[in-house]
Amino acid sequence: MKMTFRWYGEDDPVTLKNIRQIPNVKGIVSAIYNIPVGEVCPINKIKELKELVEKDGLTLEVIESVPVHEDIKLGLPSREKFIENYKETIKNLSKCGIKVICYNFMPVFDWTRSQLDKELEDGSKTLVYYKEQVDKLNPLDGGLSLPGWDSSYKIEDLRELFDEYSKISQEDLWSNLEYFLKQIIPIAEQCDIKMAIHPDDPPWPIFGLPRIITGKESLERLVSIYDSPSNGLTVCTGSLGCSDKNDVVDIIDEFSKRGKIHFMHIRNVKLLDDGSFEESAHYSKCGSLDIVDIVKTLHNNGFTGYIRPDHGRMIWGETGKPGYGLYDRALGAMYLTGIWETLDKQ
Numbered sequence: 001m002k003m004t005f006r007w008y009g010e011d012d013p014v015t016l017k018n019i020r021q022i023p024n025v026k027g028i029v030s031a032i033y034n035i036p037v038g039e040v041c042p043i044n045k046i047k048e049l050k051e052l053v054e055k056d057g058l059t060l061e062v063i064e065s066v067p068v069h070e071d072i073k074l075g076l077p078s079r080e081k082f083i084e085n086y087k088e089t090i091k092n093l094s095k096c097g098i099k100v101i102c103y104n105f106m107p108v109f110d111w112t113r114s115q116l117d118k119e120l121e122d123g124s125k126t127l128v129y130y131k132e133q134v135d136k137l138n139p140l141d142g143g144l145s146l147p148g149w150d151s152s153y154k155i156e157d158l159r160e161l162f163d164e165y166s167k168i169s170q171e172d173l174w175s176n177l178e179y180f181l182k183q184i185i186p187i188a189e190q191c192d193i194k195m196a197i198h199p200d201d202p203p204w205p206i207f208g209l210p211r212i213i214t215g216k217e218s219l220e221r222l223v224s225i226y227d228s229p230s231n232g233l234t235v236c237t238g239s240l241g242c243s244d245k246n247d248v249v250d251i252i253d254e255f256s257k258r259g260k261i262h263f264m265h266i267r268n269v270k271l272l273d274d275g276s277f278e279e280s281a282h283y284s285k286c287g288s289l290d291i292v293d294i295v296k297t298l299h300n301n302g303f304t305g306y307i308r309p310d311h312g313r314m315i316w317g318e319t320g321k322p323g324y325g326l327y328d329r330a331l332g333a334m335y336l337t338g339i340w341e342t343l344d345k346q
């Protein structure tokens with residue numbers, strides 16, 4: 001496995017110099033920010049980012065994310081142009097040595113939480129999803145801010161998007177995904193790029209919008225759309241694991257055996273009785289997932305892909321991007337590395 005760490009670029013309060021001091025972290029996961037969704041990622045911008053990362057002795061082989069334009073997800077005629085752009089982006093990234101592209105197929109909203117700074121008993125702050133609160137939210141009321149969401153949408157644009165989505169079913173969303181994959185995977189193959197879809201977070205429909213990448217069955221359906229090493233998965237333990245319907249260890253076992261997992265996001269979540277969840281420290285005893293079992297399964301199956309410690313809590317007074325501070329994610333990286341080292345030695 002290759003241990004990596006997400007970095008949001010030069011505006012990130014967590015610096016590359018910080019990251020390189022975490023033992024075993026060799027790779028950076030980043031993206032080309034500040035270009036509109038759907039546009040081609042220019043090669044000079046990718047080169048600039050790569051040089052920046054390499055100057056600090058780190059590598060850049062994973063891009064998270066290259067977002068998919070809503071017109072592709074909706075299957076509108078204008079998708080053709082955006083799919084062509086996506087292909088160009090794949091080619092440009094491959095010319096700069098990128099190996100894995102993470103993307104998702106969630107309509108409108110990316111990952112969703114009800115609160116980003118919930119104080120836990122030990123004084124740390126974490127991201128939570130309280131079902132009752134999310135159920136009461138109406139994104140069309142305005143003023144809503146969600147962590148993974150392009151808040152630049154104007155309320156009129158949002159209304160229009162909701163209206164478009166009301167016309168399509170889950171099956172339509174699947175066939176739009178299929179259409180997209182059948183066009184881009186051959187290009188990714190030629191470029192030796194592994195596409196790695198990120199599961200929906202949380203893995204159930206929100207705000208009445210469909211969500212389809214939700215568990216083992218849908219991951220199976222996804223990989224069978226186009227059988228290729230380039231059509232693979234990002235397995236995010238926290239996204240899949242926040243539904244008690246998903247057995248994360250079983251999912252990892254199934255797909256890592258078959259070489260379908262290119263990228264792992266590992267973190268823990270504590271499931272609450274009503275379908276809500278709180279993001280906990282990585283340590284197994286703090287949450288509902290068994291992190292040792294997760295890492296052991298990857299190790300047993302000879303996993304050679306990329307891993308990143310996913311969200312951390314805010315600890316020791318750190319402030320910054322919720323989920324993406326330095327300290328708790330560094331603890332996560334060391335915990336995962338420690339488990340892996342122990343398994344190596346056994």
Ligand code: DNO
Pocket residue numbers: 064065066102103104110111148198236265311323
């Ligand atoms: C949240 C992230 C997601 C992820 C995208 C991938 O912390 O894991 O926002 O980057 O869903 O496309």
